[in-house]
Amino acid sequence: MLSSSNSIDFLKSFSRQLGKLEKTKSDNHFHDSDLEEERTPTKSTISKSISSKTSSKKEQNFKVVVRVRPPLPREIDAHAGFAPITHIAKNNKSVTIQEYLGAEIKEGGRQKEIASNPNICAYHTFKFDYVYGEDSSQKFLYENTAKSAVLSVLEGYNATLLAYGQTGTGKTYTMEGFSNSLNDPQKGIIPRSMEEIFKFIESSSNKSKTFMVRASYLQIYNEVITDLLKQEMTPLQIREDKKKGVFVEGLSEWVVRSPNDIYNLMKDGMRNRATAATNMNDISSRSHAVFMIIVEQMRDTGDKSEDAKGSQHETSREIKVGKLNLVDLAGSERVRVTGATGKRLEESKSINKSLSCLGNVITALTDKKFRSHIPYRDSKLTRILEDSLGGNCKTTMMAMISPSYDAYSESVSTLKFATRAKKIKNEARINEDVDQKALLRKYEVELKKLRKQLAQKRDEIFSKEEMLRLKQDRQKAEKDKEAAIYALESKYKEYLKEKEDQIKQLTSQLLVGGKRIEETPQFRSALETKQKLIREEYEERLQEIEKERQMIEADKAQVDRYKQLLLKQRDIMLALTARINERDDTIIQLQEELDAIEQINKRLVDERNKEVALDFNEEGSQKEHKNLPYPLAGVIPPEILFGKDAKDKEAMMKLMTSDEIIEELQKLAYQSNGMNRMVNQDDKENFKEIAKINQLETRLQEVTKENETLIDELQDKKFEVYKLKNGYQSTCEAYDQVEHALEDKISATLKRMGTSKKQINSIQDIINQTMEDFRNKIISESESDVCNYQASLRKSESFKPLNYKKYLKKTNSTSSESDGGCRSIPGSAVKSFHDRVPVSNKKNENLSTKSITNKSNNRIYNKSATKAKKGAFASKHSSATKKNQSKRNGKERMNIVPFNGYVPDIIQNEFCNSNQ
Numbered sequence: 001m002l003s004s005s006n007s008i009d010f011l012k013s014f015s016r017q018l019g020k021l022e023k024t025k026s027d028n029h030f031h032d033s034d035l036e037e038e039r040t041p042t043k044s045t046i047s048k049s050i051s052s053k054t055s056s057k058k059e060q061n062f063k064v065v066v067r068v069r070p071p072l073p074r075e076i077d078a079h080a081g082f083a084p085i086t087h088i089a090k091n092n093k094s095v096t097i098q099e100y101l102g103a104e105i106k107e108g109g110r111q112k113e114i115a116s117n118p119n120i121c122a123y124h125t126f127k128f129d130y131v132y133g134e135d136s137s138q139k140f141l142y143e144n145t146a147k148s149a150v151l152s153v154l155e156g157y158n159a160t161l162l163a164y165g166q167t168g169t170g171k172t173y174t175m176e177g178f179s180n181s182l183n184d185p186q187k188g189i190i191p192r193s194m195e196e197i198f199k200f201i202e203s204s205s206n207k208s209k210t211f212m213v214r215a216s217y218l219q220i221y222n223e224v225i226t227d228l229l230k231q232e233m234t235p236l237q238i239r240e241d242k243k244k245g246v247f248v249e250g251l252s253e254w255v256v257r258s259p260n261d262i263y264n265l266m267k268d269g270m271r272n273r274a275t276a277a278t279n280m281n282d283i284s285s286r287s288h289a290v291f292m293i294i295v296e297q298m299r300d301t302g303d304k305s306e307d308a309k310g311s312q313h314e315t316s317r318e319i320k321v322g323k324l325n326l327v328d329l330a331g332s333e334r335v336r337v338t339g340a341t342g343k344r345l346e347e348s349k350s351i352n353k354s355l356s357c358l359g360n361v362i363t364a365l366t367d368k369k370f371r372s373h374i375p376y377r378d379s380k381l382t383r384i385l386e387d388s389l390g391g392n393c394k395t396t397m398m399a400m401i402s403p404s405y406d407a408y409s410e411s412v413s414t415l416k417f418a419t420r421a422k423k424i425k426n427e428a429r430i431n432e433d434v435d436q437k438a439l440l441r442k443y444e445v446e447l448k449k450l451r452k453q454l455a456q457k458r459d460e461i462f463s464k465e466e467m468l469r470l471k472q473d474r475q476k477a478e479k480d481k482e483a484a485i486y487a488l489e490s491k492y493k494e495y496l497k498e499k500e501d502q503i504k505q506l507t508s509q510l511l512v513g514g515k516r517i518e519e520t521p522q523f524r525s526a527l528e529t530k531q532k533l534i535r536e537e538y539e540e541r542l543q544e545i546e547k548e549r550q551m552i553e554a555d556k557a558q559v560d561r562y563k564q565l566l567l568k569q570r571d572i573m574l575a576l577t578a579r580i581n582e583r584d585d586t587i588i589q590l591q592e593e594l595d596a597i598e599q600i601n602k603r604l605v606d607e608r609n610k611e612v613a614l615d616f617n618e619e620g621s622q623k624e625h626k627n628l629p630y631p632l633a634g635v636i637p638p639e640i641l642f643g644k645d646a647k648d649k650e651a652m653m654k655l656m657t658s659d660e661i662i663e664e665l666q667k668l669a670y671q672s673n674g675m676n677r678m679v680n681q682d683d684k685e686n687f688k689e690i691a692k693i694n695q696l697e698t699r700l701q702e703v704t705k706e707n708e709t710l711i712d713e714l715q716d717k718k719f720e721v722y723k724l725k726n727g728y729q730s731t732c733e734a735y736d737q738v739e740h741a742l743e744d745k746i747s748a749t750l751k752r753m754g755t756s757k758k759q760i761n762s763i764q765d766i767i768n769q770t771m772e773d774f775r776n777k778i779i780s781e782s783e784s785d786v787c788n789y790q791a792s793l794r795k796s797e798s799f800k801p802l803n804y805k806k807y808l809k810k811t812n813s814t815s816s817e818s819d820g821g822c823r824s825i826p827g828s829a830v831k832s833f834h835d836r837v838p839v840s841n842k843k844n845e846n847l848s849t850k851s852i853t854n855k856s857n858n859r860i861y862n863k864s865a866t867k868a869k870k871g872a873f874a875s876k877h878s879s880a881t882k883k884n885q886s887k888r889n890g891k892e893r894m895n896i897v898p899f900n901g902y903v904p905d906i907i908q909n910e911f912c913n914s915n916q
């Protein structure tokens with residue numbers, strides 16, 4: 001086994017010794033007579049140079065490149081210390097295959113283990129347009145090889161990129177790549193070409209260019225063509241005609257507008273393509289696949305075309321149609337190596353057969369002996385690729401090989417095949433659309449036709465449409481306005497209600513001078529004024545809106561009336577025009593008849609005069625002309641004179657005498673006069689009608705103007721509604737401001753109230769204090785009075801304790817009657833006692849306390865307190881009297897509780913004693 005450094009050394013020595021190489025016999029594996037092979041055993045190198053002639057410009061239309069893929073894990077694992085057998089020259093123009101001469105040859109041409117002498121090798125060098133090594137990227141391959149082909153398609157050429165090689169050498173990888181997305185660096189030639197095409201279209205600075213891109217995708221599986229972009233895999237047939245050339249009948253073409261569109265198509269096609277796992281490739285393509293892209297471009301040349309009469313028409317167009325075929329062939333395989341059986345075997349046979357047909361075509365194209373017949377028809381593949389092989393196409397064949405020495409014989413075979421293909425000469429030319437078969441042109445023509453039809457139709461329906469649109473607009477505007485007014489109203493109502501509720505809620509929480517704030521007259525009047533104002537304003541607005549609405553209604557009705565009027569007038573005009581036309585026809589007809597009659601009349605009179613003159617000359621007297629035959633029978637067309645029964649009349653005319661003819665002529669003259677009169681009459685009427693029409697036309701113009709004014713007014717109204725809306729909003733804002741001011745006032749009042757309350761409390765305290773003092777004073781005075789009284793009693797000798805009630809009775813009677821000289825409690829003492837006792841009735845006390853809220857109320861308090869005091873006393877007094885009486889009547893024990901339960905002990909004792 002050779003190490004890689006060894007092999008490089010070998011290569012160097014090989015290139016040095018190239019000139020000294022010796023020719024040896026061709027290897028058994030190489031059957032191609034065109035190829036010269038170089039076998040370079042180490043040290044004693046034998047070589048044959050394989051070279052092609054310098055490509056002329058024509059030959060450059062068929063390029064061949066080789067790509068050596070990196071070794072696969074399967075190949076590395078199979079042999080410890082894997083070393084590639086492919087060596088690429090520095091200038092990437094040739095590849096050298098290393099052959100181990102010491103290796104055993106297996107059946108089928110495969111090399112076995114290099115056991116005996118690994119250093120004895122032969123080197124076979126093949127030259128190509130470019131050789132890509134293991135580390136060549138997808139991007140580089142595209143840029144360096146495929147891009148120029150794609151660009152040539154955009155110039156209007158046909159181009160084909162063809163991937164050829166043994167199974168598992170990277171054809172599908174190169175064409176399609178691993179493309180999970182359009183940004184995947186491993187994407188292959190197909191997606192990159194698409195991007196290129198669309199990039200070109202987008203950046204095309206010439207805006208007078210129009211492009212159309214179409215794509216198709218087919219496969220040839222077991223010699224059956226199917227559409228990969230259709231679900232149903234119906235077999236398709238190849239057809240050929242003069243216009244289209246060779247084409248696949250029924251193959252779908254998809255118009256694409258972006259690389260993404262094509263990318264999706266490609267993915268669909270890939271899913272439908274026949275693949276299977278084989279010994280050589282996990283996902284081996286079992287069919288040949290052809291992805292076709294047709295780019296049509298149209299450019300305005302700017303020249304005006306002329307017709308036969310010399311009048312100029314629209315600018316002429318230049319159309320170019322470029323077609324790109326991206327072909328991923330199924331891989332050639334040796335059945336013995338792949339171990340294919342059953343279905344796989346059938347596939348293998350079919351693949352190999354079509355590839356050998358391809359080889360035959362290439363041989364025929366490159367060998368002068370066979371050039372008379374190129375066997376394109378031997379397989380579907382060669383048939384489809386007819387243009388690409390030796391025809392009008394720029395073709396690039398990409399031969400794929402493996403670096404493994406396991407694949408030595410397949411790689412050499414591939415390289416020989418590719419070398420042979422290099423000799424193919426294609427003649428590429430730009431496809432101008434001379435016979436107008438480009439779809440783009442057809443589309444253009446169709447589009448033009450449709451546009452014309454559309455314009456006609458549009459003109460026809462324009463007037464109707466315009467009327468309808470105006471009507472709809474007006475209705476819509478009215479509806480909008482009504483809706484706006486309604487919304488405004490309801491919003492306004494809602495707003496008012498909300499504000500009223502708010503005011504109610506707010507005022508319900510306020511108290512002013514012991515009353516709720518809404519009960520205070522100031523607030524009420526302020527509120528009422530505000531509400532009144534708002535209501536007035538609101539009603540005013542409503543009235544305005546209502547007025548406007550009525551006006552609009554009136555306008556609307558007027559517009560409708562005008563419209564009706566217009567329609568009527570139009571109908572009248574149409575009818576009048578029809579009548580005028582009819583009349584014109586009649587006039588013309590009558591005029592013609594009249595002319596004919598006048599002519600006849602004139603001729604008849606002339607002839608008659610001649611005859612009469614003749615008769616006078618001959619006989620000197622007038623002759624009878626009764627039997628004179630009708631002189632001008634046949635001169636006047638009988639149809640003019642007699643209408644339908646012309647023939648009968650003509651016959652009759654022949655029998656008429658000249659008098660009768662004269663009579664007849666007079667009749668005719670009379671008729672013609674009548675007709676003249678009728679014509680004159682008609683003329684007059686016509687004038688009238690024309691005057692009427694003129695009037696109507698003027699009216700129509702006026703109405704149209706009015707209509708326009710109305711539409712303007714409608715717009716103004718709309719604007720006013722809009723302004724009203726704005727006004728409403730500003731009113732709302734003003735209302736808010738007032739409300740805020742009110743709220744501020746209320747809070748200020750509340751604050752002031754807080755201050756007043758403090759003052760009231762302090763006054764209340766003073767009052768309470770004063771009352772307390774007053775009460776204490778009274779009590780102490782009363783006590784001292786009682787004491788004084790008792791003392792005076794004790795002093796009196798005739799003192800007898802008295803029942804207090806009796807005393808009272810006595811006092812009463814004393815006050816009502818005279819004293820009667822009885823001893824009694826001095827009335828002044830009792831009176832002053834009652835007078836001085838403060839009001840202790842709880843109810844009255846509360847009332848008086850509550851009512852003292854401000855200074856002005858103090859007076860009221862004093863009065864009412866006095867009153868209450870008096871009242872309380874009076875009621876007590878009267879009830880005491882009543883109870884006394886009842887006691888006397890019912891012998892009850894009386895229990896008097898004077899003022900607040902307080903009874904001076906001394907008095908109580910006195911009373912108790914007297915009762916006992």
Ligand SMILES: Nc1ncnc2c1ncn2[C@@H]1O[C@H](COP(=O)(O)OP(=O)(O)OP(=O)(O)O)[C@@H](O)[C@H]1O
Nearest residue numbers: 069070167168169170171172173281284285330331
């Ligand atoms: N240049 C490359 N770089 C990395 N991997 C590659 C390259 N070329 C091929 N491969 C890998 O080799 C394997 C076989 O490739 P691919 O399926 O493209 O071969 P093929 O020639 O299309 O085979 P078949 O004819 O059986 O369809 C794949 O796993 C692919 O990823």
